[in-house]
Amino acid sequence: MAQGMKRLGTPIAALLGLALVGLIATSWFLNRDALRQAVEAQIRAVTGLDLVVRGTIDVSVFPASYVSFHDVGLKGSAAADPALSVDVLTANLRLLPLLLQRFEIADVMMLRPHIRVIREADGESNWTPFIDTIVRNMKPGADNQLSFSEIRIQDGVLDYEDASNHLAEQLGAIDLSLAWPSISRSFAATGQFDWRGERVDGSISASDFVAALSGDRSGLKARLASAPLKLAFDGTVADRTSMMMEGTLTIDTPSLRNAMRWTGQAPPGAGGFGRFALKARANVVGPSIALTNVNVELDGNVAEGVMTYANNGRQTLQATLAAGNLDFTPYISTFRLLASGAHDWNRQLFDLNSLSTTDLDMRLSAAQVTVGPTKLGRTALGANLRGGALALSVGEAQMYGGIARGSFGVARSDAVADVKAQFQFIDVDLQQLATELFGVTRLSGRGNLNVSLVASGSSPFGLVSSLDGTATLTGHDGAIAGVNAEQLLKRLERRPLSGGGNFRQGSTPFDKLTIAVKFADGIATAQDVHVEGPAARMVLTGTASVPAREYDLKGVASLTSQSATPGFELPFVVQGPWDDPLIFPDPESLIRRSPAAGALLNAVKDRKTRDAVRSVLERFTGGGQKDATPDAAATAPAGAPAADASKPN
Template sequence: MPSPAVKKSIWALAIAALIAVVVILCLPILASTQIVRDSVAQQVSAWSGYRVRLDDAPEIRVWPSFKAVLNDVVLSNWNGDGQPAVMEAERVEIDLSALAALRGEVVFTKIRLVRPVVRLDESGGVMRIPAIPKWGKLAQSVEATRGLIQANPAEPDTSALPNDSFATVEIVDGRVIVLNGVNRPPVLSSVTGTLNWPALDRSATLSAKGIWHGESIAVEASSEEPLIMLAGGKTNVSLSVNSAPLTLSFKGQADIVGNAFLHGTLESAAPSLQRVLEWTLLEDWPGSTIKAAKLKSTITGDATRVKFENAEFNLGDSSARGVFDIAFTDPHPTVSGTLAFNALDLGVLLNTLAPEPDTAATPAAPWARDLNFDLRLSANEATAGSVSMTDIAATAQVRDGLVSLDISDATAFGGMLQLGIRLDRVEGHDQAELRITAENLNGGAMAEKLHLTSFMPRAPGSFSVFLKGKGETLDEILETSDGSISASFGEGTVPGLNLESFREHNDKGSFFPLTEIADGELAIDGAELKATLAGGIAWIDTAEAKLETGETITLGGLIPFAGRGIALSGSILPPESDKPVDENGEEVSGESDPRETFFIGGSWNAPFIAPFLIE
């Protein structure tokens, strides 16, 4: 005979089987009553606070799980007659608690929304989820939690939080659109995800995928106390966003109500910053591709200002550390702060602030419409094309349409360099301004880096350039520029000029190309240049070179930028010791008669020289 323990086990299994049979037999009876059918819609309305309309009666299924299937579900505001529904769903499948149904109650365990459409309110260019009606169970729980936060903002009594069970919510092929946005594409489409929130006083997780602005995007989020966060309190959260243009993660504390609050660690990366800008701003970004970007920082802020501390920032091959913040109090957000780079590509930086347009109809500086910048920059090393600099101190600003980059201090070619670039729009025209000041530079090193094989003195020197012009390209700016150029050089050589060969050709009395005398170097004791720019034409005020022989070469005339022509006259003056004297042996005032005179014409690419005969 079986032992007493075995008998007890057999009886337990028999009772459990009997209960299961009773439940299975009773469920169809319960399901066929109006208890479940009416209560399903009532519970949906009670939780959401919205009016629920079912175009078809709920379908109750018992096997393989106990669920209600609602077709053509519409949620709308109670006082919103004639207004579009807040949410519509082709089908809603609700898993029900079988034991609760036996007690005549309806308890949801899982809600599955099939092809739902959610409509957002839009005002002032900001999209918001419509306010949840205050009488709904979720809204009332949020209001009760808000009272706990007000009683003790620092440490609200979490043991007193509403603890109602909440269902797992699944979304299949959902869309998010703008209220009354008939002719606008969905804000989000192909949304599939799961919200797991077992009870209101427990943690919640969200996992979702969808398409935003034409790109697939995956979101993972969690909150330790979601009810406190919804009520305006701070709670620990984590968020990750993954897409082809951008990856982003945040971990820290957040408050999403009112002025909002964030404090935690943010990390983001993008293979192409240009692609991120095009993706988020929904406009083609002009100019060449802006390189990859990365950011890691501690962030603290609210809806008016976010501060990035201990920030590590990478743009292309440039990396930086520093502090900056983004303020949202002005019509355009303002980014300001200080960044220290180990290496900085000034070309990439300028192209980021003001990318060159692809067409004349494309604005040259989209940042001027969307963002303001005020950044203090420093770098151990920096490059601008082939030019290398060290110990850089710079300022980059974009404000009210004005873009500026100022290098107040830099070391280059063994000397000091200062640079200022400004881009603005004045009276409907793009205007550019360039300032360069250089002192004690090594002319030979500069010529080598800039690939200036001829006419650039291989000598120590200083120069300054100021020009202002209108246009979107460098050629247009030069062809309309006003300003000045000055330069002075010490002892050295000027490649591309053979003085003896020049004299031989000049004595023949016929014009000849400059290339025929480019096989030598001209030794100089010093050189000086001063020119005035007006309407895109450089007028030579002073241009002379002191030769080792004591002679002086002088030039005068004009060089127009448009057409790249040359019209210069020149002469070679004898040494000071050869000045004429009067009958008393005293020098005659004024310049000595030139030994050779000549004219330089043609184009920049193919200049020629024609001699002037001296009688």
């Protein structure tokens, strides 16, 4: 067998030797002008592009077989803005045909090509005549001899300008391999390029390249992968009067906020918009895209439905989605009504720029919604953003153990937000509602709340300072924590000056609660506030400052009487901050109810002395000290009649 291989190797070596001798001889006697013309003709036949060589031409047969053209352009291209210019275009030749004095290109490599695409408002571009030529040359029956199927681009640049959309983009450092359809009808391109500071891996393939160039229907697959974003499309494409695409679209990004910035979009707000994934059936017509069978994930929220996006000079997004659990906390985490760690309203200015970039029309339903500390059950939401005005509507939401519905609107006027809110809370837990909405922790029970408010400001503090509107709360079977009205009233009924002890203990139960207030420039005025309990009643008047978050109220508490005789009544005062107000009886009322102290007060005629005496007497009632019950006789002015604390008054 070894001898057989040896005998076989001898003629092969002889053939290679003859080929080498022939190749060397060919390099001596080669007609370089004919070679150059043949190469130009084949490139023109395959690509449809008629090249103009403005620089030198290098021809090599051995050891490498190629023809290199320097400073190449397209014939018919504008001199000022050429559609294509190439520093060096190299055509590598097939070896065996070259030995027979036939010049066939194996592949073409373009070094540092500069491709310029200018799209006019009518949809035509500077490449339209060249594409028409390519289509004619590649149609079946055309007079051409296709010989090569690969074109490589190295270190290329593509400039794209769209006059109608005022768009200009550039792709740099392009390294692509184009599988030109010399045998089959398909076309494919794979490689990498730089766009906006990111390296992008890309691939695209068309099942019928001639149809795609002609605007007819063709299969299309496209993949783009970069650090900010991954995108894939698998379907069909056509471009007659406008671009039409239909197929499966997938998008994936670790940060939608970063991806939007990378693609030139302004992300809304300052929170959320992290991990994003979308898969849908896409139908693209011109600048509009309709998505069906949508499965979308954003910040861990998953929803299904349909979406439509259009960009006709202004971006518009429409969507109808259904979800299981939704968490809106990331999107409001940077919006704080109260200053961090303080009891004052936040004075940080609003950023309203996101209200003017996109139009939005969304319908959203969810089995459960989380907004910060608030948990909602089954919820139907609507959001509409148009012309810088945002309108949110709650068709119905299971909230605070009851039902909530209403609307919330924000309109932008320069840096000022004009806010309008109308809400109804039906049969809700009053403790949850008061704590989460108003920061008040002293109310419990169940009831209804109707709110209609308007405000205007550039910060949360500015909004509450201009607050106008009305609010009505009705409750039942609850309690007001911080004071036991029944116990206090009974003690003071027996001994008005016995001292208040700690008035801020216990709670006052109620059967019925009514609160009706009117807001004007941030001041809430009590129009109808009364509490009816099994043993005590209370009525309040006065105001509450929303900007200062303080009460300034006066009220009358009375024991419920079963007889015709009116029960004991006690005026009282509520003053101080919302979360920790001071509640104390009116000193003058207690003084007048004590015969001894009343005579003393009447005996003091001048105002200065009267105020001094009253200041001392207030200590008896706890107005100055929470738990003190001083001896009236020990503190009475000299010569004044003392009240006997050991005897009931």
